[in-house]
Amino acid sequence: MLGKFGKLRRNIALVSVLGFTLILAQGLMTTATRAAEPIKIGFSMALTGALAGGGKQSLVSMEMWAEDVNKKGGLLGRPVELVYYDDQTNPKNVPGIYAKLLDIDKVDFVVSGYGTNLIAPAMPVVIQRDLVFMGLFGMNNNKKWKYDKYFQILPSGPNPAVDFSRAWFDTVMALDPKPKSIAFIAADAEFARNLKEGAVTNAKRIGLKITYNKNYKPGTPDYTPIIRAINATNPDVIYVASYPNGSVGIVRAVSEVGTKARGFGGGMVGLQFSGIMKGLGPKLNGILNYDFYVPEPNMNLYPGVVDLLARYQKIAPSRKVDPLGYYLAPWSYAYLQVLGDAVNAVGKIDHAAIAKYIHATEFSTVVGKVKFGKNGEWANGRTLTVQWQNIKKQNDLQQFTKPGIRKIMEPAAFATGTVKPFNALR
Amino acid sequence: MFSFELLINAIVIGILLGGFYAALSIGLSISFGLLDIVNIAHPAFIILGAFICFIFNSHYGIDPILMGIIFSPVFFLLGLLIYRIYYERFEKTGAEALRGLAFFFGLMFIIEVILIMSFGVDFQMVQAGYIDFKATFGVVDIPFRMFVPFVFAMLMAIGLQWFSSRTFFGRAMQAVAQDSLALRLMGIDPVKIKTIAFGISIATCSIAGALLVIVIPIEPSVGRLYIGQVFAIVVLGGLGSQSGTLIAAMLLGLVESLITTFFGPSWSPAVAFGALILVLAFKPTGILGRVGDTRG
Numbered sequence: 001m002l003g004k005f006g007k008l009r010r011n012i013a014l015v016s017v018l019g020f021t022l023i024l025a026q027g028l029m030t031t032a033t034r035a036a037e038p039i040k041i042g043f044s045m046a047l048t049g050a051l052a053g054g055g056k057q058s059l060v061s062m063e064m065w066a067e068d069v070n071k072k073g074g075l076l077g078r079p080v081e082l083v084y085y086d087d088q089t090n091p092k093n094v095p096g097i098y099a100k101l102l103d104i105d106k107v108d109f110v111v112s113g114y115g116t117n118l119i120a121p122a123m124p125v126v127i128q129r130d131l132v133f134m135g136l137f138g139m140n141n142n143k144k145w146k147y148d149k150y151f152q153i154l155p156s157g158p159n160p161a162v163d164f165s166r167a168w169f170d171t172v173m174a175l176d177p178k179p180k181s182i183a184f185i186a187a188d189a190e191f192a193r194n195l196k197e198g199a200v201t202n203a204k205r206i207g208l209k210i211t212y213n214k215n216y217k218p219g220t221p222d223y224t225p226i227i228r229a230i231n232a233t234n235p236d237v238i239y240v241a242s243y244p245n246g247s248v249g250i251v252r253a254v255s256e257v258g259t260k261a262r263g264f265g266g267g268m269v270g271l272q273f274s275g276i277m278k279g280l281g282p283k284l285n286g287i288l289n290y291d292f293y294v295p296e297p298n299m300n301l302y303p304g305v306v307d308l309l310a311r312y313q314k315i316a317p318s319r320k321v322d323p324l325g326y327y328l329a330p331w332s333y334a335y336l337q338v339l340g341d342a343v344n345a346v347g348k349i350d351h352a353a354i355a356k357y358i359h360a361t362e363f364s365t366v367v368g369k370v371k372f373g374k375n376g377e378w379a380n381g382r383t384l385t386v387q388w389q390n391i392k393k394q395n396d397l398q399q400f401t402k403p404g405i406r407k408i409m410e411p412a413a414f415a416t417g418t419v420k421p422f423n424a425l426r
Numbered sequence: 427m428f429s430f431e432l433l434i435n436a437i438v439i440g441i442l443l444g445g446f447y448a449a450l451s452i453g454l455s456i457s458f459g460l461l462d463i464v465n466i467a468h469p470a471f472i473i474l475g476a477f478i479c480f481i482f483n484s485h486y487g488i489d490p491i492l493m494g495i496i497f498s499p500v501f502f503l504l505g506l507l508i509y510r511i512y513y514e515r516f517e518k519t520g521a522e523a524l525r526g527l528a529f530f531f532g533l534m535f536i537i538e539v540i541l542i543m544s545f546g547v548d549f550q551m552v553q554a555g556y557i558d559f560k561a562t563f564g565v566v567d568i569p570f571r572m573f574v575p576f577v578f579a580m581l582m583a584i585g586l587q588w589f590s591s592r593t594f595f596g597r598a599m600q601a602v603a604q605d606s607l608a609l610r611l612m613g614i615d616p617v618k619i620k621t622i623a624f625g626i627s628i629a630t631c632s633i634a635g636a637l638l639v640i641v642i643p644i645e646p647s648v649g650r651l652y653i654g655q656v657f658a659i660v661v662l663g664g665l666g667s668q669s670g671t672l673i674a675a676m677l678l679g680l681v682e683s684l685i686t687t688f689f690g691p692s693w694s695p696a697v698a699f700g701a702l703i704l705v706l707a708f709k710p711t712g713i714l715g716r717v718g719d720t721r722g
Contacts, residue, residue, distance in 0.1 A: 047542075048647055052542070216691035216692060217691065217694070222439060222446075222683075228432055228436070256567065256571070273548060273549060275548040276549050278551075
């Protein structure tokens with residue numbers, strides 16, 4: 001027989017056991033639920049607006065990465081989920097999107113959308129939260145912030161604005177006779193201005209005389225007055241930093257007006273896009289421009305890129321994105337690949353530890369070995385300078401899938417051709 | 427850097443550029459200028475027209491301008507339908523000011539989304555023999571990429587001016603803008619006149635779209651680049667005046683071209699819009715606006 005206190009003790013013991021069991025069960029359930037909960041990666045992306053061509057292309061490739069990772073068991077044993085919103089290529093939309101991703105969607109990581117102008121407004125939000133931030137094709141976005149958790153996949157180099165055009169200047173200085181003067185024209189937008197600023201530094205370093213240096217407003221419908229004004233200053237080479245619409249207008253204007261400059265191009269965004277390549281056709285011949293991946297034989301050191309592009313090209317028609325995907329698909333896959341590898345290596349969601357790991361590691365990605373420098377840019381740049389050669393037909397996309405059309409001039413390790421004067425190829 | 431060659435070419439290109447701007451704005455001079463409808467979706471209709479031309483050009487090789495002309499009756503019917511909705515839902519109830527504006531904003535986004543879903547977001551271009559052709563007269567080069575749109579813009583502007591000043595219906599269109607009550611007292615239904623006038627303004631978008639895709643590569647949202655410009659041209663020209671719109675477009679084109687050539691392209695928008703402010707300061711009704719019209 002239990003006394004009054006004995007009963008009480010028994011009841012307390014029973015309640016304690018029950019409570020402990022419940023806590024344990026809840027703990028186990030929480031662990032199990034968390035294991036099944038996806039790791040969310042949030043970002044804004046230009047799915048409409050001027051940069052949507054690049055944004056949608058990137059998204060397809062990022063989804064391919066998520067699919068590949070999930071097939072292999074995800075990150076830290078949890079599936080990966082991409083959470084994204086359309087920024088409409090409007091920088092004003094970006095801070096709000098990142099605040100929503102972090103506060104409402106509770107994402108575990110954020111990565112950037114496509115392009116300098118859309119990375120810049122996300123930086124303060126991300127820096128305030130002290131998070132790892134992978135950048136997709138940003139030009140010198142970390143210059144002001146010097147943020148130690150920012151990493152950027154555009155292979156510009158440690159001094160991005162200057163290094164980006166270094167290969168272009170090395171190429172034009174190989175022309176015989178060597179150029180002595182240069183003209184600059186750039187779109188009035190952050191990326192183009194940064195690019196031109198770096199190119200001007202390179203021109204001064206080499207000792208080229210600057211004959212013309214102006215910006216134009218995006219949306220200019222006709223560029224012949226600009227080309228004429230540049231021609232009137234008689235430059236030996238012309239450096240252009242432009243966005244897709246401007247790039248097309250400038251190529252058309254230089255075809256109509258002509259130029260005596262022996263080198264032309266530089267930082268013309270859009271000439272790498274399938275629709276534009278197809279439409280401009282032979283008008284591209286002779287242009288020396290930047291690029292990151294071209295179907296030349298010397299680019300085989302990018303492991304897995306051929307396979308990735310083949311898979312992308314199968315999906316592209318149904319997703320109504322760039323059918324070739326050379327320009328962005330490998331890079332948007334690679335920047336998530338770096339993040340994913342780092343998370344798995346660190347073994348937990350610890351942004352400080354992940355940033356430290358990324359700084360210390362050389363990654364093997366679909367765009368080859370990637371090592372980041374102190375400022376989060378590539379420790380060694382790998383921007384290509386290519387020259388369009390041998391384009392015979394207009395409206396024929398297939399010709400751009402073959403080697404010999406965009407010959408690599410620089411870096412020397414990748415070179416597949418030698419530079420020729422602009423008009424020799426027209 | 428000044429030379430006669432630069433000057434003469436800058437003037438020629440300025441005039442051609444003005445023709446291009448006129449093509450984009452002429453329809454808006456009817457809807458916004460005459461009918462007081464703030465059709466913010468006007469550039470989106472132009473892009474719709476441009477995409478139709480692109481499809482027929484890329485699949486069947488049909489000339490974009492021909493397609494623009496062929497499709498203009500379809501755009502006319504679309505305009506009739508849109509105006510009926512706008513009238514019934516907003517104008518009739520006196521809610522056209524803000525809700526009507528929101529309606530056209532909505533239309534703009536719907537058109538953009540439909541285009542994105544149908545064609546994707548890549549830049550598209552058309553092919554036609556004359557696009558790469560240029561005529562040279564001494565030191566003057568005339569690129570047909572700009573000249574052909576200029577010619578059709580002229581035809582469109584002159585045709586519309588003739589229509590609005592010489593035909594019964596055109597005069598009724600002008601009358602709607604001036605005094606729709608008086609028009610009603612004369613036994614003419616102003617709503618019917620407005621419906622047809624709005625149809626005409628949308629029909630011009632089909633041809634303007636064809637001219638646009640000849641000049642620049644297109645993607646679904648590229649029309650947004652020109653919203654400010656087309657409204658500025660219509661206001662500068664004088665609300666409701668097709669001739670004024672044409673002159674304003676030419677003025678803007680010329681100023682842009684001359685400033686770009688001699689002072690640098692970054693100055694051209696500031697100077698062009700500065701000219702707009704100056705003109706409006708001295709003549710608030712715009713270049714050919716009617717005296718007493720206080721809308722400008």
